[in-house]
Amino acid sequence: MSDISRCKWVNMKNPLYISYHDNEWGVPSYDDSYLFEMLVLESFQAGLSWECVLNKREAFRREFDGFDYKKIASYSDEKRSALAECKDIIRNKLKISAAVNNAKVFMSIQNEWGAFSDYIWHFTNGKQIVNRDNVVRATSELSDTISKDLKKRGMKFVGSTIIYSYLQAIGIINDHETDCSLSGLRS
DSSP, X not given: OTTSOOOTTSOTTOHHHHHHHHXXXXXXXXXXXXXXXXXXXXXXXXXXXXXXXXXXXXHHHHHTGGGOHHHHXXXXXXXXXXXXXXXTSOOOHHHHHHHHHHHHHHHHXXXXXXXXXXXXXXXXXXXXXXXXXXXXXXXXXXXXXXXXHHHHHTOSXXXXXXXXXXXXXXXXXXXXXXXXXXXXXXX
16 A cells, blocks of 8 residues: 555554554554554553554563453453563553552453443444544543543543543544555555
């Protein structure tokens, strides 16, 4: 897809970023494993750039057992300490603890809804929100609502800005710029 125009935020020197933009960002996902992976990665983004997190994604995948939320939910203090020492990932102890905590809440939501996908997509009645106004948003009423609900359920590092980015990442919100070749392909 070298002949396509992309959203202006894409670092055209980073193949990982190009691939993420072209193949994942804004694509509706209903796979709970992927939904959890993106939730973890977005929570680690807090205060950092998405590109920084994306560049460490494979290390995160390796160190976090392929983002297996069942394994992560049972991480011992020793495993958390080992993650905090791993130089290949973001070593924030609070974010590591949040990932473990959020895995437990994630599974609780699955138990309640049958799938996390059913829970997260119910907020839009299963419909993707497509923005075609080129307005850069950090939050919305939807991200505010979901953030509040996730916090009430006990999740950490799920503020409205993180959740807005998460909703873009998993395709509930399609914010491709109007001059991006992919803007009309994901709706």
